[in-house]
Amino acid sequence: MSVPIYVPVDSAALALGADEVASAIAGEAQKRGIAIRLVRNGSRGMFWLEPLVEVETQQGRIAYGPVGPGDVKGLFDAGFESGGSHDLSLGPTEEIPYLKKQERLTFARVGIIDPLSLEDYLACAGYQGLRRAVSLSPAGIVQEITESGLRGRGGAAFPTGIKWNTVLQAEADRKYVVCNADEGDSGTFADRMLMEGDPYSLIEGMTIAALAVGATQGYIYVRSEYPHAVATLNRAISIAKDAGYLGSDILGSGKSFELEVRKAAGAYVCGEETAMLESIEGKRGIVRAKPPLPALYGLFGKPTAINNVISLATVPVIMARGAEFYRHYGMGRSRGTLPFQLAGNIKRGGLVEKAFGVTLREMLYDFGGGTASGLPVRAVQVGGPLGSYLPDSQWDVAMDYEEYSAIFAVLGHGGIVVHDETADLARLARYAMDFCAIESCGKCTPCRIGSVRGVEVMDRIIAGERNQIGLLRELCDTMLYGSMCAMGGMTPYPVLSALNHFPEDFGVAGERHA
């Protein structure tokens, strides 16, 4: 009997040397004549422990980490292949508090299975959702998703069921499902981890979406910065197709659905849904005016259901276990769980899937363990580059779409970027404007020109011209209310929150705004 040994193939693990560790383990096992089966799984999302090596024992999976190639000989000396004790021992993986305290629904399989093994996927409740979906009418699927309370996890939090219903009701000879995997927000990697660690859940979710809205073609628009995710998805699609889960007669339903990966090309604004459609159509990623909604007039002018990776990958568990099961998690109108991503200057960075309602303070300290630098946390940006900077006084607000909205903040795609006390919020505000200037598609004036003027105004403020603060606020006001999409419309979130909560960095101490 060969011992299964798991070494992640997730990009972040690779970036920390997982490939070198895997080949060291294979080489050492061969040298010692120990029969092992090396499995390249996704990441458990505890990145301070990566490369995290796991061994399958009679007591379950035992973890060791962070493992370097130089540790491998010692691990074998300690008999780690049968769970032997070593300095890097972390005990049973599932008992590690960081993981144990989570509520993993969307990420239930990530880090556990071999991402490309359809057998593993099926053994862990895979394709149960689709099996149930094929027995329902399209309206029945839409109703289940609506009742689950699932809202768009890309950041806009629009109810998924309502969007699907619009596409379902639209009359057309052809409809599309498009997955937005252009995860450009700094501090986010949930989409990447899921696509690399459990690609079939996304494929299954898209197939269910296609059955629900009557689409026959799907596209996954993936960032070019994610080459590993692109490769994994392409292989998974081809395996799923060979097994009859994609193609002309899905599970004998007589319905057909084809799926294709489209690689993006490094434009942040293409994460905006209409710019993404333009890009898939082969054009510059310029934002379209809405209405018409993409649900009615989307890709190639046809009704299109556009959802984020996490929204779609959550659909299978909702279909398999029912709307009631999913709704049970969360608070208020934010139902279910959100995969939060702890990033930046944080001691224990990683993926934390929790029901809505957890607080940022719990995330920062109970999970994150404070900063990596050891200095006090000063500011935390939640929701990507277009999200607000939150000061200590706001860390006890429940992480819920509406509660955050009430404090001029957003949960967005769940990214949490931590800055320690050395952070200069005026420089970060300048960066927010600069990023908008670099990435603006140029269609509307508030974003295209406003961001450039914003950088200039910030430069003057940083040089000590305090009288420019009023101008900055006016400019932000124009961008907030006059931009066509979130790119220009939300750049004021980081800028104004930095100014309001950290005025001393702008040379205006004592003028703190609410």
Place this chain on the structure above:
Amino acid sequence: MKVSADRIADLAARHGEKPGALLPLLHAIQDEMGHIPPSAAGIIAKALNLSSAEVRGVISFYHHFRTEPSSSPRVEICCAESCQSMGSEALLAHARKTCEVHPVYCLGLCAVSPAMMVDGKPHARVTPEKFDSVMKKAAS
């Protein structure tokens, strides 16, 4: 030059039937040739029944596409917020002393910042010392 023109025409014929073929085609050209040669726009335009201006407009819009050969190895350092919070500005300054660096905005390695890619291979928690050793390996 003739060889690459023929090759571009081949690729255009292969990808041309896809709906929205332009981006997949540009990726195919750049993946194979390392960049998109200036002569490509005209050939693509003809094959896809677009104007040359449309093709050039698309190439110039996307940061990923380049019309000149890249430095070798290609070094991309993340300069977004998460990496900034872990010292990417100092890393960038250090790296620029010895090579050409392309700033990128997020590699999705934000829990192990600062991050970079060298010829498509990801590296995390990159200190100036680690940068030097990665570059030394890449050169050998």
